[in-house]
Amino acid sequence: MTLNRLSGLVVAIMGLSLLFWIIPHQTEIVDSGWLKPATLPKITSIFIIIAGMLHFIFPTGKAEFDIEFSLRVGLFFVISTIGLYLMNLIGFIMATPILISVIMAMIKERRPFWLIAGILLLPASIWFCVDFLLNKPLP
Amino acid sequence: MIDFAIILGGFADALTLYNLFFVLCGVVLGQFVGAVPGVGPVTAMAIAIPFTFALDPLPAIAFLIGVNKGGLVGGAVPAILINTPGTPDAAATTLDGYPMTKNGKPEKALKMALYSSVTGDAFSDVVLITVAPLIAMVALKMGPIEIFALMVFAFSIIAGLVGDSMSKGIAAAAFGLFFATVGLDPENSTPRFIFGHFELYDGLPLVSVALGMLAVPEIFRRLSMIRGKSMAAVTISKTQKKEDRRVSWAEYWSCRYTILRGSVIGTILGAIPGLDSSAAAFMSYATAKQTSRDPDSFGKGNIHGIAATESANSAVSGANLIPMLTLGIPGNIAAALIITALMIHGVQPGPLLFHEQGRLIYGLFGTLLMANILNLFTGLLGLRLWAKIIGAPESFIFSTALLLCIVGVYISTGGLFGVGVMFFFALLGYFMNAFGYSIIVFVIAFFLGERFELSLSQSLNILDGDYAILLTRPVALVLFGLAIVSVYWFGIRTNKKKE
Structure with a gap:
């Protein structure tokens, strides 16, 4: 498994930890309003997970890590x-x-x-x- | 009815040796503080305001305008020479400025930055002088929904910067946007992701993120490469061709569309209160890259990259005065400081300003033009000095750059916490760069993120579930349409072309 492909998995795991661990613990639950404190962070973390998984499955670009x-x-x-x-x-x-x-x-x-x-x-x-x-x- | 006597009287007031002296002092001070990361022209203006009490209104404002304009030129100097933007506005200038320095053409890069900056600035000043009230009326129509549409459009332009991996680009943009949500949420003001640090209530400091992502990783990389006797930070061959030291008329003329586009972007964004020049510079850079016949050369020392960013960020400074002078709304912090100085001198900015203080305003316009010309000549003299400084060895240059980053962030954020944040982002930036995740996409998303969430929240509250209201907002509809076109043009079409 190349480092480039592996980076996608790491990104996806980071996205998952944001969604299920950091966001619930670091935002407050609010009942009113259209845009809840956690709404945009959750959307971004979902994008991170999808992008990470996509990169893990179909890696593109390159990684140069010495x-x-x-x-x-x-x-x-x-x-x-x-x-x-x-x-x-x-x-x-x-x-x-x-x-x-x-x-x-x-x-x-x-x-x-x-x-x-x-x-x-x-x-x-x-x-x-x-x-x-x-x-x-x-x- | 235009009273030409007032216009001529105002310009005559401005064009005196007395005012010229204060504009010159302001420009020189601005270029100096602009070149010191973290200090910046805004800090210098804030410090200088009390010293202008003793002056008449026109020389006082002339001095502050000189500082502001000089700072825009000065900010590009360390961005180009040591990859450390002197001001956040110059962050985008590092993208092609520093590669040009590494290619042994620092003087050419600095001169292009100066010429583009002065051109962009002059363009927005002319727009300010001629059509300020008209633009202010259009800018006033930009409510939260239109601002949100503009933010969506700005994000759509990022599609053109993701490079050779769309998935990595999306991840970088999402991370940037995520970090922009740190701090109080815009709707309920509840703290998010502060981990017990009250310093994060206002969000992550822009300067910490910009220097952390763009400058510090490069400093560590360059320091790590030095083994034994270090060479000059930039080796300029004594037999270097004259063409590599100067910007020829042909080169400047070849950048005319890039500069014009950057100036227009900067002027439009500058006229909208709250949008800063960093966004204008990055948008201009993205469009220049996408419309270039050789987009792959961007980021490797393309002179068009410098022309695009410097013309846009400088064009913002003149345009910021449009809402300030016509509506009394400061477009950014520098404009807010100028308002403060005007009010201290008993001048109330707003719709009646042209009527009540016409002569002073046209005098102010005269000083703007004067500051531009002085910026050019002072800049040309100063650049020779700066170009000599980077002849020092890498060990000294990069130690200096590291120390300036630490001091700059410390001053800007008011504590060592901001410096710690900078180091965190330096580590993140290093890994992102090593694994091919676009730092520039991350930084743009971060810069736009706060305004994006705020305008989204305001728009959702205005719409209140009734999305048909959008149909009554033609400006927003046009911007949403442009966003769709831009995603196709910059993202999908470009990728197809590459394949």
Whole structure:
């Protein structure tokens, strides 16, 4: 079974979980009105199920999923999420140089000029423009 | 009876060095803030309003208009150079702008964006100046049923963007529409899919979804590709032909129908209060792709793609002033801010405005035209600077882009929750892209979804089960008819052609 075909099954399962699990638990039942809170979500989930099943049975198009590359993308995603958590914890000014340092280390950037520019000048200039000039608070 | 003395007096008021200075300041500030994702011209206008108290009404409005128009041009810069739209209006510009940059033609892409933006803007300004009251009357006839019909028509155009798999396209559109239903439902105001997060009462933030789906996955992808010493984000060969750096008259002229179509779409949608420029840009892009002789080249760096989106989103800005000046109804947030500034200066927008403040209004029209010309020249100077910036290595450019996305969303949404939402959609966008599900269809469906559900709810309440009322709504009937034609033309016929 190809990944492309399998994606149709995954989509159909997502549609089913929306219809029978998420929508009933995350919408309120209302007796009045023409358009109930769950009406449009239910219609969209039915479309998702039908489209997913159709794709599972008659797959068209293609899927290009490289597991090794996706794991590396996932790593950047995790690093950024941790960076976000740090911003919440210790603030933008402290967390951003750490986040950029880790990213620079991951991609093996060794040139001092670009390291200084990314780790120090970039966060400082963003802070200057946003916090100081525009008077908008940063995390 | 038209009083030419008032018209000439208004234009004479506008065309002074004093006003020129404020328009120029506004344009430069607008282009700068437009290029910073998340900040945008609306934020800059909101911040600037108190500073305009000290000015006379005309230079104050001239400055705000300059910021707004400059922002439209500035938003396209990061969209083209680093695949990160500076403003949500420029989201559609990434589709062909960034591929052109990757093909080593960033300057050409930026110049086409600038020329199309200025042309679209000038078109809607001319329409505003000449036929504003007439268009306002037509726009006023657009009730909820007509808006719903327009939304159905907009969705029908998506049929042309689903690519080589109809089932994947339908799934992507349905997911987009589903995510648009997060938040309070339009009829009963009950919360849906908020999972205990009060931040979701207003729905998913547009900017989080747009940057999450379009920009962040590409940033992660590009960062993941770097192993060892990173090269310049875009390598422009020193022996690059002059033609790849500029837009020739022949190229601009070849895009005339695309630009005209985009300008018309932007002007019409802009005149209808509540419809934003993102919808206009995506609709224009879809129609340009479908009417092109080479639709497969769209998304791979087709200059017509940039012309279509930039002309449409810029045309909205002038047209938004039509309902504002004639009826006192702001078409979007920028127009609402201009109304605020007018009212602060003692000017009451509405049907009597042309009669009571004719000279000021024609002065305003003069500043609109002035802002367009300044946008062109300031843009041409600024683009050289921007094109040099992307000569920096990928490690720096994409780290900057990631940080700008985080800061931009944080400012727009007012907290880190919006940034978390952006990361969620980045993950979704990555998987959708890897498995061939159209991100652009998802984003368009999401953008249109909220308005679609609201107008559906209002229409059902108006009809109250009596669907014969539809027969008394000719505009809605025409739009429904167009939707049927468009599904056949863009979807069924195109697929048959491919087979």
